[in-house]
Amino acid sequence: MPSHHPLPFDPIDRAAQLWQDRIGPAATMAAVTNIMRVQQILQSSVDAALRPHGLTFARYEALVLLVFSRQGSLPMNMMGQRLQLHPTSVTNIVDRLQADHLVERNGHPTDRRTTVVTITEAGRQRQKTATVALTDIDFGLIGLNDDETAQLTVLLTKVRRSAGDFS
Amino acid sequence: MPSHHPLPFDPIDRAAQLWQDRIGPAATMAAVTNIMRVQQILQSSVDAALRPHGLTFARYEALVLLVFSRQGSLPMNMMGQRLQLHPTSVTNIVDRLQADHLVERNGHPTDRRTTVVTITEAGRQRQKTATVALTDIDFGLIGLNDDETAQLTVLLTKVRRSAGDFS
DNA sequence: ATCCAATAGTAGGACGTCCAACCAGTTGCC
DNA sequence: GGCAACTGGTTGGACGTCCTACTATTGGAT
Numbered sequence A, B: 001m002p003s004h005h006p007l008p009f010d011p012i013d014r015a016a017q018l019w020q021d022r023i024g025p026a027a028t029m030a031a032v033t034n035i036m037r038v039q040q041i042l043q044s045s046v047d048a049a050l051r052p053h054g055l056t057f058a059r060y061e062a063l064v065l066l067v068f069s070r071q072g073s074l075p076m077n078m079m080g081q082r083l084q085l086h087p088t089s090v091t092n093i094v095d096r097l098q099a100d101h102l103v104e105r106n107g108h109p110t111d112r113r114t115t116v117v118t119i120t121e122a123g124r125q126r127q128k129t130a131t132v133a134l135t136d137i138d139f140g141l142i143g144l145n146d147d148e149t150a151q152l153t154v155l156l157t158k159v160r161r162s163a164g165d166f167s
Numbered sequence C: 001a002t003c004c005a006a007t008a009g010t011a012g013g014a015c016g017t018c019c020a021a022c023c024a025g026t027t028g029c030c
Numbered sequence D: 001g002g003c004a005a006c007t008g009g010t011t012g013g014a015c016g017t018c019c020t021a022c023t024a025t026t027g028g029a030t
Helices: A011-022 A026-053 A057-068 A076-083 A087-099 A121-136 A146-162 B011-022 B026-053 B057-068 B076-083 B087-099 B121-136 B146-162
Strands: A073-075 A103-107 A115-119 B073-075 B103-107 B115-119
Touching: A011 A026, A011 B057, A011 B076, A011 B146, A026 A057, A026 A121, A026 B026, A026 B146, A057 A073, A057 A076, A057 A087, A057 A103, A057 A115, A057 A121, A057 B011, A073 A076, A076 A087, A076 A115, A076 B011, A087 A103, A115 A121, A146 B011, A146 B026, A146 B146, B011 B026, B026 B057, B026 B121, B057 B073, B057 B076, B057 B087, B057 B103, B057 B115, B057 B121, B073 B076, B076 B087, B076 B115, B087 B103, B115 B121
Parallel strands: none
Antiparallel strands: A073 A115, A103 A115, B073 B115, B103 B115
């Protein structure tokens, strides 16, 4: 979390008013700015909760993905598709998880191009304790009831579908 | 935008189903993951639109803030408060804007600690053309009507207020 | 059978964010 | 007045993301 005190007003809302007067589609700008800012808040909360466990949200997500997979292992390109990450980001994340002995890299039996990532027992343990830490803080998402959380998911899923995120 | 083809299913929704079965508060996790992903999509769209103009969204926001200010200038710490950025991020952004001759750094007349950032004429021009590029793509936010966009803003503002972002 | 396009992964670099540490200047308190 | 605590800004490092470019391998088209 950036170390500053809360403002006595909403800077996004104030900017929107100025936009309205001077520029144009203030509502869209406000929504976009809100998403950017909320993401930043959640990222900070989540990373703070994970820091004592030596993880970031990106690495945590990778561990969860592996735990969910049948064999506890997946090819790197599959991880990239599921996590919606650039191949180089997957390399980066797996590098760090491997350095922490939470995953292993192995060759694919038939396709020598692909690298298979397997979660270790330590990785499974780490994922469990990290999950407790995250659920304890509700993933940083506070101030919404169940209904509103569901609404938010519906709206954002609509955006993702429109953006061609999935079909 | 990460260079991969869209999946035939929603990976966030699928993960939520697995959470439901095995872990717990799947709804919250899904909402958080959605925010993270939508932010990423918007960031990519917006940055792509700004790249031809030599700007990023972070730098664009800083320019807009300065344009909105009365004298076209603000102390750096004020910029950090309004943009909700860490002081070091402000330093970083102003460095790059200054290298592009879009802003200037000057000393404060009475407080020699503070640095005042002033937008240049070139900066004002750049902001105008960049704004056209952004409004042309609706800031990357597509798939929602005006009503839904407003709903989204209401929900996210609630989250920010609960997180102590403003009061 | 061969060659060429596509795919899997990595290396190097840019950018933005944060944190910890630091220096310079200011303010308040005694 | 003087010293301590605070504030404003920068530097250096870590991290995650992306892009471009590259190597190795695969597979299809001719």
